[in-house]
Amino acid sequence: MMTSLKSGNILETAAQPTTRLSESALREIDGLIKKYATKRSAIMPVLYIAQAEYGYLTHEAIDEVARILELDPTEVLSIAGFYTLYFTHPVGRYVVQICNDLPCALRGAEKFVTEVRQELGIAPNETTPDGMFTLEAVPCIAACDNAPCMQVNLEYYEKLTLEKAREIFAQLRQAVKG
């Protein structure tokens, strides 16, 4: 879960700091900071907001979060790297996280993961060429009684079959087009 700080460029101060977060995001962040005794405490919700607006946590996103919370960018990056729900690399529009932990695996989750791999034509931790789906096999998501199960952008889908998964993917593709 630890991340290494390989990338040098975020450590350099950009001449013109980028501000890409929207007005409403900045307002939301102001409100969030008030909930905590320290600014630093707001880092997790703020990273979620930055991730949603930037697509993933780019160097600029990390820099902007660091400026807002008055932290060092390396600290922000290390937090982003520690937690699995923050992405410091590009991901698909939909992140599909299928549980293949023990309780689900006892009810067919491993077979289901294989089927979805074939359906999407990618292996776990890969993204479809059209940038639509990133596939991940993840530990327990607290839905073991409804295996096989998955989350897509953290929304639950439970008691799945390949058929149902196909429908869900089609609907999600449609939602992007429409």
Add this chain to the structure above:
Amino acid sequence: MEQAFVILRHREIPDIQQLGTYIKDGGYEAWKRAVKEMTADQVIDVVKASGLRGRGGAGFPAGVKWSFVPKNVFPKYVVVNGDESEPGTFKDREIIEQNPHQLVEGVALCAYAIQAEIAYIYLRGEFKAPARILQAAIDEAYQAGLLGKNIQGSNYSLNIYLHLGAGAYICGEETALLESLEGKLGQPRLRPPFPANVGLYAKPTVINNVETLANVPPIVRKGAEWYRSFGTEKSPGTKIFCLSGMVKRPGNYEVPLGKIKIRDLIFGEEFGQGLLAEGRTVKGVLPAGASAPVLPESALDTLLDYESVAAAGSMLGSASFIIMDNTVDMVWAATKMVHFFKHESCGKCTPCREGTYWMLNLLEKIDHGHGEQRDVIMLGNVAQQMLGGKCFCLLGDFSTSPVISTLKHFRNEYDAKVQLTPDGGVGTHGAHG
């Protein structure tokens, strides 16, 4: 009828998520009475007398924990542990989604009892949808004057905030959770000092599990004696059992502690209704997810309470029962569990970081049929060497239990997968892998 719904009230009253319905069922009565008529110590005393034990794993008496909080230091905090990431655990999610007001009321009562004016509910990041439901309930409570400033005309004020994690099992460990809430890496703190004295922002803090706090409103409303009419002397009340794995009807079942046996949970009509596939038998039962030793079929008559499961050689913990039938390859199962712990090790201390790495390495080698007898012996040694307080937190100890318990009960399955050597593997201890 063995089930009793003290917490899973929605099983009897379907739309109890709504404030109106919750109030009609007696909801927030305890809360209003507490802020208007009770002292903080009176609330602590009722919860102490009820014998309610923490439902997050350790089973520590909640009221006793609250009484450790110093009276004269401010501010103080309540932090609710809704990280729920133990494989096989899905009870807190059901409480949050289906009976959110009972949790909110429980949090409020706990905060009042220790005189904290801010409570944070830490939910695992995957609970984005449950968080929406809980936030809606919190908003309703504010609008109804049940939270906020000068509640019900008293001089007590309380704010409840949600905080989402971001995918890290270790943040369920209470001190790692506090670090995470402070915006740091989710790595455990040294104890003592305990959070009751030095917790969030170094202030006195009570941390309780979601299910623990959901018990509190009915306890305060109906009294400790009523609560003790469920369960046993040492394990009072009801407990939610998460049943998963190879049973016909997995799910959450709320039962008085010490009332039924593991066998009933698996086979009972009201519960699991037996194994998923016909003609099979139970091979192994994990009573607390991946974190406690697996029990063999011979333990099926163990009663479901903290003491009995401990006496049988495991732990009740979060009561996440994962059922495996006789077709399950126990080396594969152990590998899966150790894979989980290796992935979730926070990397802070060497015994856990290296130990989980080596255990997984050896298990995969054995499971894939490339192992030798000495690998099985080495595996047991690595696990044993991690024990005895060497790991900084309990995750390290937990990670050994799949290995040690499967080696104890299912050693033959390991031996069947490895090449047998004439010396039985004992003569060769060189490093390899």
